[in-house]
Amino acid sequence: MTAGRRVRRLANLANGTTLLGLVLARAAGTALSKGPRGLIIASGYTWRLPFAGAFTLGNVIICRMRADQLLTKPALLGHEEKHCSQYAWCLGLPFLPLYFLAAGWSQLRTGNPASANFFERQAGLAAGGYVDTRTPKPAPGGTGGIEV
Incomplete structure (x- = not known):
């Protein structure tokens, strides 16, 4: 494991988000296993929310x-590993309101919570199973350009 991944693992332990993830995983009755690169995989999640796979x-x-x-x-x-790094960069729990703010902004701008969501775009929309639905809008005043 690289030094950066060790730092990420320690940061997410220190900021409490890995512990929160383990508590949720246990409460949801998932099977825990060691993943690659310092990740923990909690499989078999069946709760309705969130809708994500x-x-x-x-x-x-x-x-x-x-x-x-x-x-x-x-x-x-x-x-998903990139999201783990985002937790570390956001110092843990602040990631959650920032993510939901970005998802709301994306929903307003594009009609879905991922296309204009900074965190999803940085993690890779296609890799996460998302389709980029952003469409250019005509520039104001009919100048012929496009506005994104």
């Missing part, structure tokens, strides 16, 4: 599929 809390990737299935999806695993 996978999401993260600290260094815990919580997913609906089995751990061995997630490991065969390197793009999705990498996407």
Whole structure:
């Protein structure tokens, strides 16, 4: 494991988000297993919310599929791992309101919570299973340019 990944793992332990992820995973009755690069996979998540097939809390990737299935999806695993790093950069729990603010902004701008969401774009929309629905709007005043 690289030094950066060790720092991320320690940061998410210190900021409490990995512990929160483990508590949620246990409460939801998931199966915990050691993942690659300091990640923990909580598989078999069945609660209705969130709607996502996978999401993260600290260094815990919580997913609906089995751990061995997630490991065969390197793009999705990498996407979720980037969210783990985002928790560390945001010093833990501040990531959650920032993420939901970005999701709301995206919903207002594009009609879905991911397309203009900074965190999802940084993690890779396609890797996370999202379609970029942003469409250019005509520039005001009919100048012929486009506004994004």
